[in-house]
Amino acid sequence: MARLNLLEETRFEKVPVSVYANKEEASKVVANRIAAVIRKKQANGEHAILGLATGATPVKVYAELIRLHKEEGLSFKNVITFNLDEYFPMQPDAIQSYVTFMNKNLFDHVDIDQANINIPDGTLPASEIAAFCLAYEQKISELGGLDIQILGIGRTGHIGFNEPGSAPNSGTRLVTLDDLTRRDASRDFGGKENVPTKAITMGVGTIFKAKEIILMAWSENKAEIVRKAVEGEISSEIPATYLQLNDNVEFVLDTEAASLLTRFDKPWLAEDVEWTETLIKKAVVWLSLALHKPILKLTEEDYNANGMAKLVTESGPAYAINIKIFNELQHTITGWPGGKPNVDDSQRPERANPAKKNIILFSPHPDDDVISMGGTFIRLADQGHNIHVAYQTSGNTAVWDDDVLRYLEFAEDFADTMGIDVSSIRNLYQESNDIFANKKPNQIDTEIVRKIKAMIRKGEAIAGARFVGLANDHIHFQDLPFYDRGKFSKTVSLEDDIVQTMELLRAVKPHQVFAAGDFADPHGTHKVCFDVILEALIRLRQTDEWTKDCWLWLYRGAWHEYPIHEIEMAVPLSPQEVKRKRLAIFKHQSQKDLPVYPGDDAREFWVRAEDRTSETARLYDELGLANYEAIEAFVRWKFN
Structure with a gap:
């Protein structure tokens, strides 16, 4: 198991940091360290006192502990656990509760005594919280303190729910959650408005008393806050920086979470390279x-x-x-993203031949094509390439319930005007209205509602692609099965998605494939969609000769761009092309003004897209290159 730069501290890093190739390897290491504590205590006839965390970060740690229990006999009979936190108020049987999380991800699968499980109580009357928190602290102290405490880190820099402003000597208490923390939790609750505003959390001081503290972080979206926690000044604005004061702390990271640490991001400042x-x-x-x-x-x-x-x-x-x-x-800059015919292409990002290429633009959601690379999409169509667009998922999750009723009202009025029987539409309208009136946060839509929402997004996607210049037979709606299956199960096979994608690729035999390449969220739709495309191409490369001439180009979404040094093809846009791109995005009316899942960015998608591409153009200008209105950027995938 490869560990990269084990505990290597540079003059920039103020805590020990271990970096592993991926979160799977790192999680196994952390799980084995927890198991070592448990076994050592067992050998001495003592209890192992564990401080546990929730969220996506420790899931694979718990999975490895379960494996160690089932396959290698690791017993939890001598284990006493204390969880860091819990939302308040929160019923223990709620899907979002940390009681449910811990049972599902660990406790239901090992031999721990239920009496030894301690999780803050989200059902307490407000008047009893202070006494509960004091008793929580006292119980930990009476047991001799935590032997090991595992932590994640929030984008505010919180550890547990110790938000900015927390004191380094704080104890277990009721806290108010930061707005960013609530936004990050909004998908689990079906909207930020449904996320509790408060939580009960162990304090920074409580965490500090642990004999060993391991903070884990995975993925690119944690890289910036990790850098601040490891290299920044100690500040109450980033509570994780308090860990710099503790001699028993180690940060365990994957390469993506560590990517902005100076020794990885700017190694020439940290060491001889x-x-x-x-x-x-x-x-x-x-x-x-x-x-x-x-x-x-x-x-x-x-x-x-x-x-x-x-x-x-x-x-x-x-x-x-x-x-x-x-x-x-x-040489990355080109106005010919499909290749410029009849020229020397040795210094160009794309091949000159064939002059007219077969192209597939894969769009994970029905609007990623125009949001992320709409200007290039228009340019490829204008330059006469045989371009197809494939919408990989229906995107039905991101449609407001009100839009369903609005479209059903239109269908009813249209049928009535045309003298068509409207009874079935009226029944469907009433059924949907009743469902929405009693719908709980994060409740999965019925099949018919999902179909209506998919039709709404399909119509918008057709309008956008048609505006670009595509004929209907060049617009493909894959509706990959994983998307809806994933609403009911976290373990979904991608085999039929891959097979379907292979069939489309074989039908078009593209010289170019464009795919979304933003992988910050490894469990997000974009990453799954890319994995499907990549596996399809890898399989086809073993049998189909045309794949030898097929290049895979990656684009990024509305939030951030590839770093300048990574860009391999930069397509400049004129002011007129930026406007055309904007109008194509406007065809996606259900996503305009306020999308269902806006993330933590208040800007509309078209504004994000324009700001991103204008910023790329500004950076090229600042480097001394030409000054363009906007630039869309691409990176070519290298097959082994």
């Missing part, structure tokens, strides 16, 4: 933007003063490096 081509490009781009100087104006003094003296010594002079990186960035 081997300068690869990729690292040189990243460093020069960083230097230019950090100093607000175009690349071609960077000097040897600039390099020497910013940890890059060895680079100049090995590959200099500075101007030679500047010219090389400037030209590499310049």
Whole structure:
């Protein structure tokens, strides 16, 4: 099991950090450390006192503990557990309760004594909370304190539910949740308005008393807060920074969560590095933007003063490096995303031939195509390529219930006007109205409601693709089965999704495939959709000759772009093309103004998309390249 840079501290890192290739490996290590504590205590005839956390982060740790119990005889009979926190108010049998979470993910599968499980009580009268919290603290102390405490970290920097402003000596108490914390929990509760505003949590001081503390973090969306917690100044605004004061703490990360630590993000500032081509490009781009100087104006003094003296010594002079990186960035820019015919393509991101390419643009949701790469989509259609769009899922989850009623009202009026029997529509309208009136937060829609919502999004997608210039027979609605199955089960086979995708690819035989490449949420729809495409192409490459000429290009969504040094194709957009892209996005009326799942960004999707592409154009300009209205960026997937 590969551990990367074990406990390596640089002058930037203020706590010990272990980094593993992925969360699976890291979770097994943490589980084995917990198991070692349990076994040691068993050997001494003592109880093991564990501090446990909830959320997505520890799930695989608990899964490994269950495996150790079932396959290697790890017993929990001597284990006493204390959970970090619980929403308040919260019934223990609610789907969102941490009692339900712990039972489902650990306690129901091991031999722990139920009397040894301690979780804050979300059903208490407010008048009894203070006494409960004091008793919770006293029980931990009487047992000799926590032997090991595992933690996740929230995007506010909270540990447990110790939100910004928490004191380092705080004890178990009732707290008010930060708005960002509630937004992050909104999907579990069917909307932020349904997330409790308060919680009972162990305090920072309680956590600090543990003999061993392990903070875990996985995925790119935790990278920024991890960097602040590990390298930042101690501040009540980021409670996780208090862990810098504890000698028994270790951060256990996967490579993505660690990606913004200086030794990974800007290693030339932290240590002597081997300068690869990729690292040189990243460093020069960083230097230019950090100093607000175009690349071609960077000097040897600039390099020497910013940890890059060895680079100049090995590959200099500075101007030679500047010219090389400037030209590499310049060559990413193309107005011909499908390749420019009859030209030397050796310095271009795409091939000149064939002049007219078969292309499939895969869109995970029915609007990702125009939001994420609408300008390029329009350009490919305008330049005469044989372009198909494939909407991988129905997107029915992201439609308001009110829209269902509105469309049924239209259908009823239309049928009545045309002299068509409206009784079935009226019955469906009344049935849907009754369902919505009694619908609970996060309740899964009935099959007929899901179909209506899917039809709403299908109509919008057709309008958007038609606006771009596609004929109906080039618009494909895959409605991949995993999407609806995932509403009922977390373990879903992707086999029929892959087979269906292979059939579409074989029918089109594309020279180019465009797919969503934003993987910050490994359990999100975009990641699953990409996995389906990738597996389909990998299988086809074993049998189908046309795949040798098929390139896979990745685009990102409305929230963030690829870093400049990673971009391999940059498609500039004129002001007129930006407007056309905006109008294509507007065809998705159910997603305009206020989408069902807006995330933590208040901007409309079309605004996010325009801001993202204009920011990419601004960065290219700041680096000393041409000044465009907007740029859409792509990275080519490298098959082994």
